[in-house]
Amino acid sequence: MPEARAPLARNISIVGVGHIGGSLAYDLLATRACTTLTLHDSSRRARNNLAALFPGCCVAGSLEDAVRTADLLILATPLSAYPKLLAAIAPVLARRTVVSDVGSVKSIVCQQFSELLPPRAVCVPAHPVAGTEHSGAENARANLFRNRYTILTPSERSSSSGVRLVKALWRRVGARVMLLPAAQHDSILALTSHLPHAIAYALVLAALESPHRESDLAKLSAGGFRDFTRIAASSARMWHDVFFANPQELKRSLKHFRAALDKIERAVAKGRSEELIAFFERARASRRSILAEGQAGVFLPDEPAPSNSPEQG
Amino acid sequence: MPEARAPLARNISIVGVGHIGGSLAYDLLATRACTTLTLHDSSRRARNNLAALFPGCCVAGSLEDAVRTADLLILATPLSAYPKLLAAIAPVLARRTVVSDVGSVKSIVCQQFSELLPPRAVCVPAHPVAGTEHSGAENARANLFRNRYTILTPSERSSSSGVRLVKALWRRVGARVMLLPAAQHDSILALTSHLPHAIAYALVLAALESPHRESDLAKLSAGGFRDFTRIAASSARMWHDVFFANPQELKRSLKHFRAALDKIERAVAKGRSEELIAFFERARASRRSILAEGQAGVFLPDEPAPSNSPEQG
Numbered sequence: 001m002p003e004a005r006a007p008l009a010r011n012i013s014i015v016g017v018g019h020i021g022g023s024l025a026y027d028l029l030a031t032r033a034c035t036t037l038t039l040h041d042s043s044r045r046a047r048n049n050l051a052a053l054f055p056g057c058c059v060a061g062s063l064e065d066a067v068r069t070a071d072l073l074i075l076a077t078p079l080s081a082y083p084k085l086l087a088a089i090a091p092v093l094a095r096r097t098v099v100s101d102v103g104s105v106k107s108i109v110c111q112q113f114s115e116l117l118p119p120r121a122v123c124v125p126a127h128p129v130a131g132t133e134h135s136g137a138e139n140a141r142a143n144l145f146r147n148r149y150t151i152l153t154p155s156e157r158s159s160s161s162g163v164r165l166v167k168a169l170w171r172r173v174g175a176r177v178m179l180l181p182a183a184q185h186d187s188i189l190a191l192t193s194h195l196p197h198a199i200a201y202a203l204v205l206a207a208l209e210s211p212h213r214e215s216d217l218a219k220l221s222a223g224g225f226r227d228f229t230r231i232a233a234s235s236a237r238m239w240h241d242v243f244f245a246n247p248q249e250l251k252r253s254l255k256h257f258r259a260a261l262d263k264i265e266r267a268v269a270k271g272r273s274e275e276l277i278a279f280f281e282r283a284r285a286s287r288r289s290i291l292a293e294g295q296a297g298v299f300l301p302d303e304p305a306p307s308n309s310p311e312q313g
Numbered sequence: 314m315p316e317a318r319a320p321l322a323r324n325i326s327i328v329g330v331g332h333i334g335g336s337l338a339y340d341l342l343a344t345r346a347c348t349t350l351t352l353h354d355s356s357r358r359a360r361n362n363l364a365a366l367f368p369g370c371c372v373a374g375s376l377e378d379a380v381r382t383a384d385l386l387i388l389a390t391p392l393s394a395y396p397k398l399l400a401a402i403a404p405v406l407a408r409r410t411v412v413s414d415v416g417s418v419k420s421i422v423c424q425q426f427s428e429l430l431p432p433r434a435v436c437v438p439a440h441p442v443a444g445t446e447h448s449g450a451e452n453a454r455a456n457l458f459r460n461r462y463t464i465l466t467p468s469e470r471s472s473s474s475g476v477r478l479v480k481a482l483w484r485r486v487g488a489r490v491m492l493l494p495a496a497q498h499d500s501i502l503a504l505t506s507h508l509p510h511a512i513a514y515a516l517v518l519a520a521l522e523s524p525h526r527e528s529d530l531a532k533l534s535a536g537g538f539r540d541f542t543r544i545a546a547s548s549a550r551m552w553h554d555v556f557f558a559n560p561q562e563l564k565r566s567l568k569h570f571r572a573a574l575d576k577i578e579r580a581v582a583k584g585r586s587e588e589l590i591a592f593f594e595r596a597r598a599s600r601r602s603i604l605a606e607g608q609a610g611v612f613l614p615d616e617p618a619p620s621n622s623p624e625q626g
Contacts, residue, residue, distance in 0.1 A: 104536070129535045133600070149532050178532065188529055191520045193536025199512055200537070202573040204596035207504045209569060216501055218602040219462050219491065222442045223417070223506025224513070226603050227540050233600035236593035243581045243589065254578060256522060258571075260515040265567060268556045276556065280549035283517035287446070287546035289531040290539050 005031070008168050013038040013070035015063065015085070017050060019235075020102050020128065021076030022140025025054050027173035030142060040066035042077075046137060053137055064092045072165060075101035079241040082109065086116035093121055098162040100124045100169075104131075104189065104238075105245035106153040106182035113157055123157040124166040126150055127185065128175060129193070135235040146174035147294060153182040190249035195257055197239050198250065200231035318344070321481050326351040326383035328376065328398065330363060332548075333415050333441065334389030335453025340486035342369050343455060353379035355390070359450060366450055377405050385478060388414035392554040395422065399429035406434055411475040413437045413482075417444075417502065417551075418558035419466040419495035426470055436470040437479040439463055440498065441488060442506070448548040459487035460607060466495040503562035508570055510552050511563065513544035 012034040014021045021039075028037050039050050040060040050059045060066035067073055067089050077085060082103070093099070099121055103109050106125050113123040130148035132139075150170040154163050167177045180188075207217050207225065217225065243250055267276040290296055325347040327334045334352075341350050352363045353373040363372045373379035380386055380402050390398060395416070406412070412434055416422050419438050426436040443461035445452075463483040467476050480490045493501075520530050520538065530538065556563055580589040603609055 129533050131536065148535050151533070176532075184525075187523075188525050188533050189536060191523055191525070192530055192533045192538035195519075196516060196537030196541055198574065198577055199516060201593055201596045202570055202577055203509060203512060204599050205573040205576070205592060206508075206566065206569040208595065208599055209573070210500075210504055210566075212497075212501050212504070214599060214602050215606065217505055218599075218606040218608060219489075220442050220464070220501050220505045221603050221606070221608045222461050223444060223502060224509030224544050225505035226608055227544060228509055229596075229600045229603050230609070231537050231540060232593070232596040234597075236590050236597060239593055240586060240590050243577075244584070244586070247581055250581065251578070253519065253523075254574070256519040257515055258574075260518040260522070261511065261567070261571075263518070264511055264515055264556075265564070268560055268563065271557070273553060273557070277549050277553050279518060280514055280545070280552055282521065283514045283542075283545040284547075284549060286517050286521055286527060286531075287542045289527050290534050290542050293528065293531040293534070295531060295534045295539055296543070 005172075007035050008033050008165060008172060009071040010035045011038065011069045012036075012072045012074065012169075013040065013060065013066040014074045014076055015040050015066055016075060016077030016081070017041045017046060017137045018076065019135045019137070019139050020131065021074070022053065022137035023142070023144035024074070024076065024102070024173065025057060026140060026142040027145065028169075029054060029056050031172050033169060033172050034072075036069070038066050038069055041137075042081075049137065053140075063088055067092050067097070068094065070094075070097050072098045072100065072169065075099070075103070078238055079103050079105060079108070079245045082112050083116065086112055090117050093118065095120055098122045098124060098165055100126050100166045102126060102128055104193065104242045106151070106185045108245045110153060110155045110157075110182045114155065117157075121157065122159045122162040123155065124162045125153045125155070125182065126166055126170070127153070127189070128170065129189070130175070131234065133230050133233040135238065143174060145170065148175055149178050150175040151185050152177060152179050153185050154179060155182065186246050186249050190246060190253040194242055194246055194250050195253040197231060197234065198243070198254065199257070200228040201239075203228045204232045318485075320348050321346050321478060321485060322384040323348045324351065324382045325349075325385045325387065326353065326373065326379040327387045327389055328353050328379055329388060329390030329394070330354045330359060330450045331389065332448045332450070332452050333444065334387070335366065335450035336455070336457035337387070337389065337415070337486065338367050338370060339453060339455040340458065341482075342367060344485050346482060346485050347385075349382070351379050351382055355394075362450065366453070376401055380405050380410070381407065383407075383410050385411045385413065385482065388412070388416070391551055392416050392418060392422070392558045395425050396429065399425055403430050406431065408433055411435045411437060411478055413439050413479045415439060415441055416558075417506065417555045419464070419498045421558045423466060423468045423470075423495045427468065430470075434470065435472045435475040436468065437475045438466045438468070438495065439479055439483065440466070440502070441483065442502070443488070444547065446543050446546040448551065456487060458483065461488055462491050463488040464498050465490060465492050466498050467492060468495065499559050499562050503559060503566040507555055507559055507563050508566040510544060510547065511556070511567065512570070513541040514552075516541045517545045
């Protein structure tokens with residue numbers, strides 16, 4: 001019964017209300033995670049819809065209003081907006097405010113927090129690994145983070161009470177929480193998220209440049225292609241920002257991927273049957289790890305409900 | 314009311330009862346598509362389970378029995394089994410029997426049908442584009458082909474009545490039917506199915522060769538990786554056979570894919586923001602074609618029921 005729990009904080013503010021910020025807002029409201037949830041978006045048009053989309057929230061007309069009142073401030077804008085945003089936040093940030101975010105790359109965020117926020121600011125960078133191909137507040141939905149992992153990458157700017165608060169927040173909305181060094185986060189996510197997106201975009205582009213009609217490609221997409229188009233349907237702006245924020249790790253992962261693809265292509269060209277089957281069997285086995293970790297699908301009926309207690313580290 | 318329809322043929326035989334052959338068997342039994350459905354598998358262990366798995370079918374103890382009785386014979390074995398199988402079928406094939414299959418590559422199948430079956434044999438090669446990552450008769454399921462496309466690639470060995478029969482069969486189980494030249498089928502499927510599988514295998518292999526723990530990769534797989542592991546969980550033997558049966562088109566599609574990937578990597582390396590966003594927007598738009606064709610997911614609730622009438626071309 002989440003309703004019976006005490007609030008985690010008096011005032012939580014979310015700046016940037018898209019798919020992730022909006023989905024988090026739904027869950028924070030539903031679980032009464034704070035006394036007041038304040039939302040702010042830089043777009044006036046987006047702001048005008050917030051009160052109707054998220055009944056019970058408080059809409060801040062200016063960034064300063066959202067920041068000044070916050071005990072916990074969560075940035076949920078595209079990564080490329082951070083530098084300007086942090087520079088605007090810095091002069092109005094209260095000493096008590098814990099700053100967190102939901103960005104998909106963490107080394108650069110830790111660095112920007114250190115450089116652009118005052119030394120007294122408590123920062124706890126975070127990344128909920130839970131997106132879908134949808135974007136925008138109008139596509140936000142409840143329980144998006146349930147049973148998914150949220151990674152915290154604490155730095156020398158983090159306090160233990162700040163980490164406790166952000167951890168409690170994500171557990172409150174059903175996420176599992178992991179702590180990782182930012183560099184390790186970026187290296188793993190390059191493989192499990194950034195590289196898959198690069199590949200999906202490339203595959204779809206290659207197909208579109210073929211002489212075949214797009215409608216024929218679409219009709220015959222059930223053999224694998226449609227899954228790639230789903231991944232490639234994600235926000236162009238967001239993925240542009242991710243690639244530009246993690247270019248070294250993306251490059252490294254692309255190098256390993258190309259080497260693996262070469263191996264497969266060579267085995268086919270040289271007629272090496274057993275080698276090819278061994279590659280495939282090895283890749284196949286890794287599906288079992290995903291299933292064991294309960295990360296196979298967003299709505300797998302056999303996934304256990306999250307068993308984390310909400311308030312402790 | 315499928316039960317009220319007349320049977321399409323007296324005797325249909327399926328040789329090779331795995332995921333596809335078994336799923337087709339379920340649907341043929343449920344829609345009473347034939348008076349007698351005969352199943353045969355070369356593995357004695359598999360054969361022993363067939364009567365229990367498919368109540369109402371007739372299990373043939375020998376390949377010859379399955380072939381001799383058939384008005385329509387459907388091969389559903391891995392592609393690499395075809396040459397031996399066709400050689401064994403040829404001497405016992407009745408003049409009335411229409412031979413079809415479900416193989417994922419069609420040029421080589423047309424060629425083998427021509428070379429290995431007697432000139433009087435009527436052959437209608439087919440490919441239901443509807444697999445999942447599961448394999449084996451025990452994972453067969455009803456309605457697998459519903460609303461998916463089945464491609465027929467008629468050759469000089471096909472008769473119009475043979476094509477009509479095979480078309481009616483796939484419509485009976487809810488599939489949409491398309492006719493394509495075998496070469497065009499293989500070229501499109503290289504892009505929409507064979508290449509995606511090669512890529513998925515390569516991505517998973519690249520991740521497994523990284524220094525990261527497999528359990529961490531699994532935990533953080535919700536950002537895209539898990540979709541690739543699902544594709545890479547498909548039958549190793551089947552995909553080995555597909556790659557070896559369509560090496561030229563696979564090579565060609567890999568070339569186009571690598572070029573697209575180079576473009577993306579170069580745009581990131583050179584900081585060309587607008588170019589990258591344009592690539593992504595273009596790829597994203599193709600998702601709309603997939604949605605328009607109703608091929609977005611196996612169980613999309615908003616997919617219309619197939620509206621094809623069963624008996625006509």
